[in-house]
């Protein structure tokens with residue numbers, strides 16, 4: 001693998017997907033994934049949609065990125081779970097085309113000293129966008145590597161000065177069945193609600209996601225503002241956020257409400273605690289082709305060193 | 321209708337060939353997609369896509385097979401029954417490919433994982449039960465076997481009902497939250513099985529009326545109705 005030293009590579013040099021794909025081709029030339037070759041060849045239609053996403057200025061690299069090849073723009077933007085646009089993986093990119101991520105407002109409320117409603121621009125402006133390459137592990141036992149652009153969640157939340165009663169942060173997605181056709185059917189109790197314990201939200205790995213591949217988030221990936229919590233299953237990383245509330249009580253998240261025996265509040269990636277209907281011991285790798293072996297799932301999605309202490313003394317079998 | 325009640329041998333051969341091509345088409349598309357040929361793609365998660373498509377086609381063909389008898393009775397196209405074996409075998413084929421994708425491509429024949437899944441995950445237990453029950457039906461689908469088994473053949477092939485129910489139930493338990501799709505399959509299955517129950521009742525009532533035991537069964541070709549076997553087809 002090529003070791004990237006973030007300090008000596010300028011962001012403008014590495015955020016383009018073309019460069020990632022060059023790296024990928026290099027690896028393939030080295031005899032890596034022969035069968036993955038087909039997957040790396042990009043259909044022409046895709047370039048346009050990537051090019052049409054505005055670039056994010058002033059991006060810096062993060063040392064918290066993992067050193068793995070990201071999935072293609074195509075994989076990341078056409079294979080999505082975003083039930084607000086439909087339950088099929090291909091629904092979001094087809095049905096979110098006309099979604100309007102601007103103007104966008106985020107209300108911050110609850111147990112904090114400086115609540116308020118901010119425009120998207122005001123919400124993110126004080127922070128330097130960072131590229132964070134994280135593995136995304138879906139609860140459905142597949143994973144991707146995604147070059148997110150984000151701002152540290154803790155830094156952003158601290159601006160609102162949460163008080164001592166702020167034990168949890170609750171996030172809500174936009175409720176707008178006109179724009180989000182999936183919300184016209186009660187698959188979940190809309191709007192989507194997710195939450196984190198405050199110490200989880202303040203963890204350096206947690207970010208507000210605002211882009212992928214150096215460009216603004218495509219609608220199907222949760223434009224304009226989502227969270228990314230890489231040690232938890234993907235469904236915790238709520239998209240298209242309009243409300244952030246600091247609460248004293250643990251919120252009831254949407255999936256927990258829908259199927260409490262299958263989805264818990266914590267939803268930490270854990271190969272030892274199976275979903276009742278499938279094993280979580282391994283995962284299918286998106287973009288590696290049909291004959292690639294499954295990969296063993298890692299505790300906390302590989303972030304155990306950084307986050308395990310958050311859960312010390314907790315029974316993770318019960319707090320799944 | 322333009323279709324005759326019966327087909328000549330050459331006509332039947334054409335019908336069978338055309339049907340075979342049609343039934344094999346989804347599999348052909350999957351093979352092209354699996355190898356990225358002819359611009360066909362299976363998307364970002366091809367293993368899941370193969371599993372889902374084969375499972376869906378398996379279930380569809382089970383239901384199509386079950387639709388033959390009602391359709392034949394309603395339309396009077398008796399030749400439809402001559403196509404039923406092929407439809408049933410395609411159902412078996414797609415379910416088998418569904419299992420092959422699961423066991424070979426996804427889990428690389430790791431028996432530990434497969435056995436654990438079968439024992440611990442009820443939706444897989446249902447699926448494997450359906451597949452195992454399909455095996456004797458496929459194995460006895462030849463003319464020779466039909467002749468050899470005689471009346472028992474029909475009794476055996478009534479397994480198609482529990483198999484279809486298990487298939488829909490398996491799908492139902494597999495989905496994460498959105499039950500609309502399995503619900504559609506369940507409704508179709510309910511109509512197909514409901515039709516048979518209705519037919520059975522009607523036949524029973526008729527044979528009670530006609531004490532000679534003969535009825536105007538439109539598909540029986542004047543043969544005596546067999547109220548004891550109304551579900552057989």
Ligand code: HEM
Nearest residue numbers: 371372375376378379415419422447448450451487491494
């Ligand atoms: C008559 C037998 C069977 C039928 C009709 C059937 C049908 C289906 C259908 C329709 C689906 C849903 C596909 C979708 O989500 O679009 C499915 C999913 C699934 N089936 Fe089956 N199946 C059968 C047997 C089996 C067997 C024997 C196994 C394995 C031992 C199996 C394993 C699975 C798995 C793992 C999934 C989930 C795939 C995923 O992750 O999306 N099935 N099946």
